[in-house]
Every structure is written in structure tokens, then in C-alpha cells.
Amino acid sequence: MDQHVACSEEPTAEDTRRNAQGDDALAxxxxxxxxxxxxxxxxNLIGWRQTYDQLAAGRFVGTLTELPxxxxxxxxxxxxxxxxxxxxxxxxxxxxxxxxxxxxxxRVDACRIGPGALAFxxxxxxxxxxxxAQFSIYGVVVRGDVLRHYAEEVERRPLxxxxxxxxxxxxxxxxxxxxxxxxxxxxxxxxxxAGPLPDxxxxxxxxxxxxxxxxxxxxxxxxxxxxxxxxxWIVEQARDYVLAHRTRPVGVPELCEQLHVSRRTLQYxxxxxxxxxxxxxxxxxxxxxxxxxxxxxxxxxxxDVAEAWGFWHLSQFATDYRRLFGKRPSETxxxxxxxxxxx
Numbered sequence: 001m002d003q004h005v006a007c008s009e010e011p012t013a014e015d016t017r018r019n020a021q022g023d024d025a026l027a028x029x030x031x032x033x034x035x036x037x038x039x040x041x042x043x044n045l046i047g048w049r050q051t052y053d054q055l056a057a058g059r060f061v062g063t064l065t066e067l068p069x070x071x072x073x074x075x076x077x078x079x080x081x082x083x084x085x086x087x088x089x090x091x092x093x094x095x096x097x098x099x100x101x102x103x104x105x106x107r108v109d110a111c112r113i114g115p116g117a118l119a120f121x122x123x124x125x126x127x128x129x130x131x132x133a134q135f136s137i138y139g140v141v142v143r144g145d146v147l148r149h150y151a152e153e154v155e156r157r158p159l160x161x162x163x164x165x166x167x168x169x170x171x172x173x174x175x176x177x178x179x180x181x182x183x184x185x186x187x188x189x190x191x192x193x194a195g196p197l198p199d200x201x202x203x204x205x206x207x208x209x210x211x212x213x214x215x216x217x218x219x220x221x222x223x224x225x226x227x228x229x230x231x232x233w234i235v236e237q238a239r240d241y242v243l244a245h246r247t248r249p250v251g252v253p254e255l256c257e258q259l260h261v262s263r264r265t266l267q268y269x270x271x272x273x274x275x276x277x278x279x280x281x282x283x284x285x286x287x288x289x290x291x292x293x294x295x296x297x298x299x300x301x302x303x304d305v306a307e308a309w310g311f312w313h314l315s316q317f318a319t320d321y322r323r324l325f326g327k328r329p330s331e332t333x334x335x336x337x338x339x340x341x342x343x
Contacts, residue, residue, distance in 0.1 A: 027070050028197030030190035035062040038083060047073065047141065049088040049126075056082040056133060067190045069202050071146040072209065076187055078136040085129040092144035093123040096213060098180055100136040108167045116173040118216070120166065127167070138183045140209060150210045154253045156262040171216045179212050200249055200312055207253050211263060231269040234259060238266070242282050246289065249310045252278050286310055287324050290317075294332040302329045 035041035038052035041062035054060055058081055066075040089095045097119035099106055106112070107130045108119040121127045123144065131137070151157065186205055190197060197205065237259055242250045255278065256263050270278045290309040294302070303314055306329070311317035321329045 026196050027068055028190070028202045029195070030065065030067045030187065030193070032063065032065045032191065035064070036060060038062070038079075038081075041077075041079065042085070045075065045077070047090070049090060051086045053084045054081050055084055065187050065191065067187055069206050071206055072140060072142040074183055074187060074209065075139045076136065076183070077139065078134075079131060080134060082133050083129075083131050083135075085131065086126060087121075087129055088126040089121060089123040089141060091123050094142050094144060094147055095119075095121050095123075096140045096142075096217075097121075097129075098138040098140075098176060098183070100138065100180060103132075105132040106130065106135060106137075111168045113168050114170070116176055117168050117170045118176060118179075119168055120217075138180060140183070140213065142210070142213070147210070147213075150253065151214065154210075154256040154263050155214050156256075156260075156265075169217060175216050179216055182208065182212050198313065203251060204249075207251050210253075214263075228272075231272050234261060234266065234269045235273045238270075238278065238282070239285060242285060243289070246286060246309050247307070249286075249312075250282065283320065284324060287321055290321070290329070291325060291332060294329055295336050302333060305329070 033044045035044055037060050038054040041060070041064065042048075042050045042052040044062075044064045046066070046068075061080045063078045064075060065077075066073060097108070097113070099113055099118075102113050102115055102117065106119075107128075108121070109127050113119050119129070186209075238255050241255065241258055252263060252266060256266055259266070261269075266278050270276060270281055274281050276284075286309045290305050290311065293305045293308065302318075306312075306314055306317040311320075318328055318330075321327075325332070
């Protein structure tokens with residue numbers, strides 16, 4: 001076995017950070033690499049201890065698309081030949097492996113990864129992964145403290161105990177397909193950008209991935225219905241909190257922590273009271289506030305108003321504004337100027 005894989009020194013907090021992000025990785029900057037032998041493919045995945053053995057004849061080709069974030073890393077790996085991989089995630093972290101399609105021939109520690117299933121391994125544990133020819137898999141590596149905090153403070157229900165005992169989890173075709181679609185969409189979107197994802201987009205993406213992983217892997221919750229008055233109160237408190245912090249985009253995880261409710265409860269309350277998801281309504285709330293300011297006598301520039309309502313990316317603000325109101329923010333500002341001029 002490779003000496004690097006066999007190294008027995010104790011993992012550190014820095015190992016955890018590097019594993020979730022990458023040694024010299026720029027958070028939010030997607031990178032694609034192509035390898036022409038299995039060893040090169042193994043080296044391209046930063047933050048892992050691993051050795052790849054090619055088990056079938058032919059010229060190897062592998063591709064890897066990675067998106068390092070602040071508390072996790074997303075990647076999509078494709079390999080052309082049958083491989084045996086000795087792998088280890090270092091530090092306090094969790095790896096989720098989601099095959100794009102599975103006929104049960106991929107195995108983790110001799111356990112088949114069948115249809116509707118994903119692979120899982122905690123950090124500091126070496127495992128064996130055997131993958132067939134023409135194989136593609138999504139990977140998510142999340143810092144352990146982040147996943148546990150999210151479970152306790154946002155979802156308010158425990159992680160599924162299977163995470164600590166099983167190598168393969170049967171989660172169902174539909175949930176797995178939704179997770180694959182999310183990861184594919186986000187990786188492709190990051191690759192299409194000229195530079196790294198801005199801070200706010202990275203935060204949104206990490207929250208979205210955590211929610212998706214929890215939906216797939218968490219224990220079912222007994223989310224009993226609340227009285228209509230309580231549901232309205234939760235929605236009102238969420239609205240008040242967002243308006244009080246309007247200069248920045250407040251995400252669903254932050255609301256859950258502030259209101260001491262689970263993400264599922266918050267979702268249910270907003271759907272019942274307003275007929276839409278929390279994130280959709282709260283963004284719409286800020287857009288309406290920005291529109292009122294643009295129509296007001298003291299309106300400044302479009303950028304000033306957008307920033308005052310927590311929209312830090314002007315082009316995205318203009319797109320969302322036009323989608324909601326049927327006109328660009330600059331048109332609203334111009335209409336107001338005309339009205340003032342006419343008296």
C-alpha cells in the first residue's frame with residue numbers, strides 16, 4: 001500500500017478543514033481535471049488519502065469536477081475502467097457517495113451500492129471502493145461539526161444512527177434522483193462562472209446541500225400540526241426578523257435557529273399561511289421593500305436601494321425584480337422621476 005495511505009499520524013483540525021475544502025483550494029472556485037492513469041486520478045482528489053489500482057486492460061481516462069466550499073466539498077468523478085480504491089477521509093468529516101446510476105456492481109467494503117442507495121463513510125476510517133467501468137459518482141464531504149450543528153439547531157432531530165453503522169444506505173430512487181439533480185445543477189453552475197462563487201451564494205449552496213443530505217439520511221420526524229394562530233405567529237416572527245436585518249439576506253437555517261423551530265416546521269407554516277416556501281416569500285418581501293424605496297421620494301441609485309435590502313449582486317437583483325414586477329428597477333426609478341417632474 002502507498003506510504004501516504006498507510007501513514008498513521010493523528011488527524012488534526014487542519015486535516016478536517018483541508019478535507020472539506022482542499023489544501024490550496026479557493027472556496028467557491030470550481031476546478032475540472034483530466035487524468036490519463038489511475039494514480040494521477042487518485043492524486044487529483046485533494047484532501048483524501050487514497051490509492052487507485054486499475055483492474056482491467058486498456059487506456060485509462062478519468063475526470064474530476066470539484067467545488068470546494070467553506071465547510072464542505074462537492075465533486076463529480078468519472079472513471080473509464082474497473083478500479084479498486086483504498087480511500088480515507090481525514091479528520092472529523094463525513095463522505096457521502098452517490099452513484100449517478102447503479103446496477104449494484106459498485107461496492108464499498110464488499111457491500112453492493114444498489115439502485116436507490118448511497119455510500120457513506122466517516123473520517124479517519126480507511127475503506128475499499130470497487131467501481132465498474134464507465135462509472136460516475138457524486139461525492140460530498142462535510143465537516144462533522146457542521147453536520148451535527150445543522151441537525152441539532154436547524155432540523156432539531158438527530159442524525160440517523162445508520163450513518164455510524166452502515167456503509168450503504170437505502171434511501172429510495174426519488175430522493176436519490178433529487179439529490180443528484182441538485183449536485184449536478186450546482187456543479188455545472190459553478191463551472192459556468194468566470195470566478196469563484198460570492199460569499200452569499202456559497203452560504204446558500206451549503207445550506208441547500210445540508211438540507212438535501214438531511215432529507216435523505218435523517219430519521220423521520222413526528223412533525224405534528226400546530227394551531228393556525230401559532231403558524232401565523234411563526235411566519236410573522238420570521239418576517240419581522242428579516243425586516244430587522246434587511247441589509248443582508250437571512251437564510252432559512254438562521255431563521256430556524258432564531259425561532260427555535262425545525263426547517264420542516266418552518267416550511268409547513270409558510271406553506272399553510274402563505275402558500276409558498278420560506279425562502280421564496282422572504283426574497284419576495286425584500287423585493288417589495290426595494291420597489292417601495294425606488295418609488296419613494298428619497299430613492300437613491302438602484303445599487304444603493306438593492307444593497308439596503310440585502311441584494312449584493314446587482315444583476316441577480318435586476319433579474320429577480322423584473323421577474324416579479326415585469327419591469328427593471330431602473331424603469332421604476334425613471335417612472336418615479338417622471339412623476340416628480342410632472343408634479
